[in-house]
Amino acid sequence: VQLQASGGGLVQPGGSLRLSCAASGSIFSINAMGWYRQAPGKQRELVADITSGGSTNYADSVKGRFTISRDNAKNTVYLQMNSLKPEDTAVYYCNADFALQGGYWGKGTLVTVSS
Numbered sequence: 001v002q003l004q005a006s007g008g009g010l011v012q013p014g015g016s017l018r019l020s021c022a023a024s025g026s027i028f029s030i031n032a033m034g035w036y037r038q039a040p041g042k043q044r045e046l047v048a049d050i051t052s053g054g055s056t057n058y059a060d061s062v063k064g065r066f067t068i069s070r071d072n073a074k075n076t077v078y079l080q081m082n083s084l085k086p087e088d089t090a091v092y093y094c095n096a097d098f099a100l101q102g103g104y105w106g107k108g109t110l111v112t113v114s115s
Contacts, residue, residue: 003106
């Protein structure tokens with residue numbers, strides 16, 4: 001199994017981006033899926049996650065600005081990021097807990113918020 005993330009880029013403060021992460025391979029089912037980020041010199045942190053049933057959890061720093069969602073038929077998780085701030089600049093990683101294979105990380109996608 002593998003995870004392919006896309007959607008990162010350069011955006012001005014106050015702008016929006018949408019990240020996508022598609023899982024592929026021999027998938028039976030996926031439990032939780034989530035997004036993490038790692039800024040330069042900092043530890044990787046949880047941004048948001050979502051269960052297979054749609055229950056969500058957000059870091060306090062992104063509540064009200066970011067929305068996580070998933071399409072179970074497409075094995076894809078999304079992160080809609082609005083009102084972006086320079087402190088949101090980081091490499092964003094998706095994570096999925098596969099029922100058979102366990103936890104996997106995707107390669108990161110860089111989000112840069114700068115004027």
